[in-house]
Amino acid sequence: MNILTLLDMAVSGFGERTAFGSIGSGLTYAELLDRASRAGSSFTGAGSERVSFLDVSSPALPVALFGAAYAGQPFVPLNYRLADNDLVALAERTTPASIVTGADQAPRLAAVPGLTLFDRDQFLANTASGDGLEPMSWSMDPEDIAVLLYTSGTTGAPKAAVLRHKNLVGYILGSVEFMGAGEDEATLVSVPPYHIAGLAAILSSVYAGRRIVQLPNFDADTWIDLVATEGVTHAMVVPTMLARIVERMAARSIELPSLRALSYGGGRMPLPVIDHALNLFPETRFVNAYGLTETSSTISLLGPDDHRQAHTSHDPAIKRRLTSVGQPLPTLEVSIRDDEGAEVATGTPGEVWVRGEQVAGEYLQQGSKLTPDGWFPTNDGGELDADGYLYVTGRLDDVIVRGGENISPGEIEDVLLEHPGVRDVAVIGVPNDQWGETIGAVIVGSANEDELKAFVAERLRSSRSPDTVIYRDELPYNDTGKLLRRVLRAELDES
Amino acid sequence: MELRPGLKLSSAVCSTEVIVVAGSGDVDLTCGGVPMLAPGAEAGEANAAEGLTEGTMLGKRYCDEDGTVEVLCTKPGDGSVGVGQTAFGLKEAKPLPASD
Numbered sequence A: 001m002n003i004l005t006l007l008d009m010a011v012s013g014f015g016e017r018t019a020f021g022s023i024g025s026g027l028t029y030a031e032l033l034d035r036a037s038r039a040g041s042s043f044t045g046a047g048s049e050r051v052s053f054l055d056v057s058s059p060a061l062p063v064a065l066f067g068a069a070y071a072g073q074p075f076v077p078l079n080y081r082l083a084d085n086d087l088v089a090l091a092e093r094t095t096p097a098s099i100v101t102g103a104d105q106a107p108r109l110a111a112v113p114g115l116t117l118f119d120r121d122q123f124l125a126n127t128a129s130g131d132g133l134e135p136m137s138w139s140m141d142p143e144d145i146a147v148l149l150y151t152s153g154t155t156g157a158p159k160a161a162v163l164r165h166k167n168l169v170g171y172i173l174g175s176v177e178f179m180g181a182g183e184d185e186a187t188l189v190s191v192p193p194y195h196i197a198g199l200a201a202i203l204s205s206v207y208a209g210r211r212i213v214q215l216p217n218f219d220a221d222t223w224i225d226l227v228a229t230e231g232v233t234h235a236m237v238v239p240t241m242l243a244r245i246v247e248r249m250a251a252r253s254i255e256l257p258s259l260r261a262l263s264y265g266g267g268r269m270p271l272p273v274i275d276h277a278l279n280l281f282p283e284t285r286f287v288n289a290y291g292l293t294e295t296s297s298t299i300s301l302l303g304p305d306d307h308r309q310a311h312t313s314h315d316p317a318i319k320r321r322l323t324s325v326g327q328p329l330p331t332l333e334v335s336i337r338d339d340e341g342a343e344v345a346t347g348t349p350g351e352v353w354v355r356g357e358q359v360a361g362e363y364l365q366q367g368s369k370l371t372p373d374g375w376f377p378t379n380d381g382g383e384l385d386a387d388g389y390l391y392v393t394g395r396l397d398d399v400i401v402r403g404g405e406n407i408s409p410g411e412i413e414d415v416l417l418e419h420p421g422v423r424d425v426a427v428i429g430v431p432n433d434q435w436g437e438t439i440g441a442v443i444v445g446s447a448n449e450d451e452l453k454a455f456v457a458e459r460l461r462s463s464r465s466p467d468t469v470i471y472r473d474e475l476p477y478n479d480t481g482k483l484l485r486r487v488l489r490a491e492l493d494e495s
Numbered sequence B: 001m002e003l004r005p006g007l008k009l010s011s012a013v014c015s016t017e018v019i020v021v022a023g024s025g026d027v028d029l030t031c032g033g034v035p036m037l038a039p040g041a042e043a044g045e046a047n048a049a050e051g052l053t054e055g056t057m058l059g060k061r062y063c064d065e066d067g068t069v070e071v072l073c074t075k076p077g078d079g080s081v082g083v084g085q086t087a088f089g090l091k092e093a094k095p096l097p098a099s100d
Helices: A003-014 A029-045 A059-070 A082-092 A120-126 A166-175 A197-206 A222-228 A241-253 A273-278 A302-314 A314-322 A409-418 A450-457 A485-494
Strands: A018-020 A050-054 A076-077 A097-101 A115-119 A145-150 A160-164 A186-189 A211-214 A234-237 A261-264 A283-292 A297-302 A333-337 A350-353 A376-384 A391-397 A400-402 A405-409 A421-432 A436-445 A468-471 B008-010 B016-020 B028-031 B061-063 B070-075 B082-083
Touching: A003 A029, A003 A059, A003 A166, A003 A197, A003 A222, A003 B070, A018 A029, A029 A059, A029 A120, A050 A059, A059 A120, A059 A197, A076 A197, A097 A120, A097 A400, A115 A120, A145 A197, A160 A166, A160 A485, A166 A197, A166 A297, A186 A197, A186 A222, A186 B016, A197 A211, A197 A283, A197 A314, A211 B028, A222 A234, A234 A241, A241 A261, A241 A273, A273 A283, A273 A302, A273 A409, A283 A302, A302 A314, A314 A350, A333 A376, A391 A409, A400 A421, A400 A436, A405 A409, A409 A421, A409 A436, A409 A450, A421 A485, A436 A485, A450 A468, B008 B070, B016 B061
Parallel strands: A018 A211, A050 A076, A050 A097, A076 A145, A097 A115, A186 A211, A186 A234, A234 A261, A261 A283, A436 A468
Antiparallel strands: A145 A160, A283 A297, A333 A350, A350 A376, A376 A391, A400 A405, A421 A436, B008 B016, B016 B070, B028 B082, B061 B070
């Protein structure tokens, strides 16, 4: 069991289909496997123990990913948006390593010993021809490490999440039908290489036989143009991207009829944005996917039929499903637990626990975080309703404890976003001597403070109403759409 | 033979190749009723037993009734995979919408 098996099967089944890029000029599955064997040979020759990648998306990404598997070395993508000192610290933890990088990034690594640099353009030229490793010489040990992904590290140094071949292959075999994509299908990938969704998209699409079109630096207009010119049928975006796409689509008043399926995940989707998107793409099948790096991507999804039903329903219980992450994949188990690790009753909030083959739940140096019976506590708060729909409220670290009462920021944010005078919002705990914490709402928009407090009190209850409302021009997000609450907290502490 | 997930096996009677997805311990994994071969093992003269020639399809998974032994077909062929003289069933999975 090795992620290379997925590519090898693709070559057997449809080797001459285009795997990456435009039809005609792109890379076929057969060419990708050949290039991976040559890349594997280079990595082996470099004497490295890991294969790192510091670059935007390009065909070099799948060549390096599968080349690393060929060489039996973990693939370790790095975030090129990190500050120099943070980047160097991670690169040092990754050595001895081969690293594929662009000419613009290479100078940033000059001071790091133990790195063998492969210039991206040279790497692509060199893997186009020549001798590679023997076919099928790769290890089939499912316990080997396929990928190391550094977490964003909200508290302390980033952790290196370990994903073994058995986790990633288990995820693909359990969720993707081999050759399930028609020859005309293409997916647009705009998440970066260091995001689990970016890597999972490569593996899923290779196994399904769906061509990948890469968008290196997301921009809504380029995204829209690529969908049109490349006949893109599928795409995955994070909520901040969809919000921008929806804005630009409306401004340019164009339609994208080729787009059959649009999945989103990686953060909370504001209800007004998804409602608007469902109107703009009336024929598109929407999927909301929830997952973590530590679970090899998606563990729960809200499918197309649920989206349309919830979108048009007047029943509040059905309508609410648009704020859920749907139902857990049939190949794994999800359980909601209390502080003691005991399962709670249906409809009761707790911590989301997950168990299944794709669940790695492991970090380098720290080891496995699974319980003895294989459960991974995600540190996400959530609840399951009577129909098995999962509602995720956010990281448990973000829960506000106000006078002994636990309050999920997500619940209040969802309500505030329904107010027409609120474009974006973050709810965070504000340290307070009397209450421990009070509720602070950081608002992008023009809604009046008293009106907002009353709006929340009416829809939830008065104890959920923000104690403080602060206005900002925009909220801080990272490039993969995660709201940076710690940045907001620090800003508020300073002021 | 000793099964373990990730083990790659080929048929002694046809072009079928499989990877073990689930199953461990001593299991008589067969194709066409004849024990499957570990990588590098020499194939002797063998023919598929009657009734065990349903064939295998690339990318399909086959498993025993209770799902304790499961294989993924990585190269198709004419024989049926199974344990001893009992063929596996095709594992049907409800396709999920693409999510990444």
